[in-house]
Amino acid sequence: MANVYIALLHYPVYNKRGETVCTSITGFDLHDIARSAATFGVKKYFVVNPMPAQREFAKRIFDFWMDKESLEFNWTRAEAFRLVSIEEDLEKVVAHIENMESKRPKIVGTSAKPRGTVSFADLRKEISDKDKPVLILLGTGWGMAEELFAKADAVLEPIGGNLQYNHLSVRSATAIILHNLLGKR
Amino acid sequence: MANVYIALLHYPVYNKRGETVCTSITGFDLHDIARSAATFGVKKYFVVNPMPAQREFAKRIFDFWMDKESLEFNWTRAEAFRLVSIEEDLEKVVAHIENMESKRPKIVGTSAKPRGTVSFADLRKEISDKDKPVLILLGTGWGMAEELFAKADAVLEPIGGNLQYNHLSVRSATAIILHNLLGKR
Numbered sequence: 001m002a003n004v005y006i007a008l009l010h011y012p013v014y015n016k017r018g019e020t021v022c023t024s025i026t027g028f029d030l031h032d033i034a035r036s037a038a039t040f041g042v043k044k045y046f047v048v049n050p051m052p053a054q055r056e057f058a059k060r061i062f063d064f065w066m067d068k069e070s071l072e073f074n075w076t077r078a079e080a081f082r083l084v085s086i087e088e089d090l091e092k093v094v095a096h097i098e099n100m101e102s103k104r105p106k107i108v109g110t111s112a113k114p115r116g117t118v119s120f121a122d123l124r125k126e127i128s129d130k131d132k133p134v135l136i137l138l139g140t141g142w143g144m145a146e147e148l149f150a151k152a153d154a155v156l157e158p159i160g161g162n163l164q165y166n167h168l169s170v171r172s173a174t175a176i177i178l179h180n181l182l183g184k185r
Numbered sequence: 186m187a188n189v190y191i192a193l194l195h196y197p198v199y200n201k202r203g204e205t206v207c208t209s210i211t212g213f214d215l216h217d218i219a220r221s222a223a224t225f226g227v228k229k230y231f232v233v234n235p236m237p238a239q240r241e242f243a244k245r246i247f248d249f250w251m252d253k254e255s256l257e258f259n260w261t262r263a264e265a266f267r268l269v270s271i272e273e274d275l276e277k278v279v280a281h282i283e284n285m286e287s288k289r290p291k292i293v294g295t296s297a298k299p300r301g302t303v304s305f306a307d308l309r310k311e312i313s314d315k316d317k318p319v320l321i322l323l324g325t326g327w328g329m330a331e332e333l334f335a336k337a338d339a340v341l342e343p344i345g346g347n348l349q350y351n352h353l354s355v356r357s358a359t360a361i362i363l364h365n366l367l368g369k370r
Contacts, residue, residue: 001348016259028213032354039346039353074201076352160369161224163186167261168224168360169217175357176364183361184345 002127002182005105005135007046007093008033008170010054012145023140025049025058032171033138034080040178043133044100045083046093058086090137090151097133105133109152110177111143112166116157120180123156127181136177140170187312187367190290190320192231192278193218193355195239197330208325210234210243217356218323219265225367228318229285230268231278243271275322275336282318290318294337295362296328297351301342305365308341312366321362325355 008029011022025047037045047058062081064070071078087093097105108123118126127134136156137148149155159168159176168176193214196207210232222230232243247266249255256263272278282290293308303311312319321341322333334340344353344361353361 026213028211028217028354028356032213032217032357035352035354036357038350039344039348041346041348076350079350080352159224159364161226161367162369163224163226165223165261165264167220167265169213169220169356171213171354171356172217172221172360175353175360176368179344179361179364182346184347 001041001043003101003130003133004042004127004182005044005046005097005133006033006037006042006138006174007048007090007135008138008140009090009144009148010049010140012147013139013141014143014145016142018142020145021141022049022051025054027061028171029140030058030061030081030084031077033174034084035076036175036178037083038080040182042083042178042182044085046096047084047086048089048093049086050088055086055088062086090148093135097135101133103133105135106154107135107137107152109137109144109149109155110139110173111155112158112168112173114158116155118154119157124181138170138174186226186228188286188315188318189227189312189367190229190231190282190318191218191222191227191323191359191363192233192275192320193323193325194275194329194333195234195325197332198324198326199328199330201327203327205330206326207234207236210239212246213356214325215243215246215266215269216262218359219269220261221360221363222268223265225363227268227363227367229270231281232269232271233274233278234271235273240271240273247271275333278320282320286318288318290320291339292320292322292337294322294329294334294340295324295358296340297343297353297358299343301340303339304342309366323355323359
């Protein structure tokens with residue numbers, strides 16, 4: 001298993017007017033991204049939201065699907081949900097990883113815009129050194145706010161179609177990023 | 186633009202007990218897959234369901250986001266939704282493409298299990314011949330029923346993690362498939 005962690009951030013992110021906002025957790029963010037994380041061998045999937053009511057909502061979905069009956073009905077969901085950890089902010093995420101790994105992870109931001117400092121190929125190579133934990137940040141809304149990029153050690157190159165249009169959902173973008181970094185070759 | 190079409194099939198597909206069922210359309214199937222289709226240059230995204238009430242539901246979501254106010258509020262969604270066509274069954278989809286292209290598309294099934302007859306690399310090469318339309322079938326639920334595979338000219342190799350677990354959502358799988366076939370190299 002690779003030494004890779006991912007964090008889905010609901011704050012601070014931009015809305016379409018470029019204002020910093022907190023977005024809401026959706027059930028599909030939990031389900032789809034947890035399944036991608038399990039398929040590609042991510043160690044932990046952090047769902048990050050500073051609003052207590054939002055974290056409570058995520059926990060309720062989580063508990064519903066992890067009770068005994070649901071576990072028997074759908075083990076693939078349980079297997080994926082086992083990777084989920086609901087956290088308050090990025091600092092708590094980093095502390096959680098430091099606690100597991102006894103070292104600080106390399107933090108890698110993502111963006112749909114070409115501000116990338118590391119290519120998929122290079123990060124894939126770095127990840128193969130299993131000694132070094134890597135945390136990939138994923139923004140909701142209209143993308144991660146500048147202050148999050150300031151906390152990243154590197155930014156991954158954007159995913160490219162060949163067209164002007166480039167507006168993948170965070171769920172689709174995450175699937176492609178994990179496939180590029182951890183998928184079978 | 187590539188000459189590629191995709192169809193998300195809600196019937197006939199398997200449930201977890203291997204019974205043939207009709208699944209429900211979800212809002213996220215429309216949003217996420219339409220955005221992936223637009224990003225990677227798919228010509229049309231068919232949402233296929235034999236139940237009139239289900240097609241009505243999809244049409245209501247569609248109309249809601251395509252009215253003038255929503256168009257102004259969020260043009261990226263409108264741009265993606267422009268590609269959506271809601272159809273009754275696979276035959277109607279093929280007829281729609283034949284009507285646009287004056288030829289029958291090559292029909293390519295997909296599966297999470299290794300029953301693939303064509304690799305991503307080979308299909309990517311085939312697609313670059315823009316004269317030949319290709320229709321990619323995507324199953325919901327626990328995957329496309331046998332009778333759908335019988336209608337396919339080929340089946341694409343499965344997406345691989347490196348692990349036993351391989352249960353991507355259809356939205357995530359579609360994103361990866363389109364990136365593999367149509368993404369920038």
